[in-house]
Amino acid sequence: MIRTGRFAPSPTGELHFGSLIAAVASYLQVKSGSGRWLVRVEDIDPPREVPGSAERILRDLQRFGLQSDQPVLYQSERTEAYEAAIRQLLDSRQAYWCGCSRSELPASGVYPGTCRTGLPPGKKSRSIRLRVRDEPIGFTDLVQGPVRENLAESVGDFIIRRADGLAAYQLAVVVDDAFQEVTEVVRGADLLGSTTRQIYLQRCLGLPTPIYAHHPVALASDGTKLGKRLGSDPIAAASPQRALELALRFLGQSCPPQPELPELWHQALENWQLAKVPRTAFTL
Numbered sequence: 001m002i003r004t005g006r007f008a009p010s011p012t013g014e015l016h017f018g019s020l021i022a023a024v025a026s027y028l029q030v031k032s033g034s035g036r037w038l039v040r041v042e043d044i045d046p047p048r049e050v051p052g053s054a055e056r057i058l059r060d061l062q063r064f065g066l067q068s069d070q071p072v073l074y075q076s077e078r079t080e081a082y083e084a085a086i087r088q089l090l091d092s093r094q095a096y097w098c099g100c101s102r103s104e105l106p107a108s109g110v111y112p113g114t115c116r117t118g119l120p121p122g123k124k125s126r127s128i129r130l131r132v133r134d135e136p137i138g139f140t141d142l143v144q145g146p147v148r149e150n151l152a153e154s155v156g157d158f159i160i161r162r163a164d165g166l167a168a169y170q171l172a173v174v175v176d177d178a179f180q181e182v183t184e185v186v187r188g189a190d191l192l193g194s195t196t197r198q199i200y201l202q203r204c205l206g207l208p209t210p211i212y213a214h215h216p217v218a219l220a221s222d223g224t225k226l227g228k229r230l231g232s233d234p235i236a237a238a239s240p241q242r243a244l245e246l247a248l249r250f251l252g253q254s255c256p257p258q259p260e261l262p263e264l265w266h267q268a269l270e271n272w273q274l275a276k277v278p279r280t281a282f283t284l
């Protein structure tokens, strides 16, 4: 199987330094192993989208010389695939309709299983939840190390189809990672907490589990400083070389400055070591 990595931005703004890091890390990790790198636009949540954002992010990636090896996949065009997966989970009784509104959920955020055995009288179908098992799910993250989570304790049965009819983020990601034959997911540690839910969903749907590596994220307070040093954040105004050099430093990579972007990429690929990526962020 061809090694396949991906970068999956949400079109909710500009390409920021934080998302550039995810693009660079996923690109270098898979390209240093002669794999292919794919871009997927996660435009599954229209209320949160900023018009024109997807086009600007894709244009910025091009400025950096980051080119998807396949046509860009748009989640907004994948509704049928998500519905098929949801149907599969409902038919196999791994998922069920829930009639609870957000205000009815406990402060802990852990779903108490109110509709697990059927909708209580007076409740209408709203969302669809996945039944989770009371057992730990473990995986070894290539940067963060071993992770273990019992979903029954941390989140409970979780939503795979929202009350507004849209597929939930976790479901869409899992269906698309399988569709794009992604073998390795390199992304920010802000998504580490989603991973066990995604692995559980993969098992429920009979899909393969990719390898995971979660790099640290540039914190908001640092982001301001980084932005100043880049000239601005969003990074559209910064020179690609400068922004890429900072991204490489943030990822713990040693890479001598280069006069031109192609040479910098060449050096970055030659020198890339996932083992050097720090577990937590540091100030540049």
Ligand SMILES: [Zn+2]
Pocket (backbone or CB within 6 Å): 097, 098, 099, 100, 113, 114, 115, 116
């Ligand atoms: Zn419910």
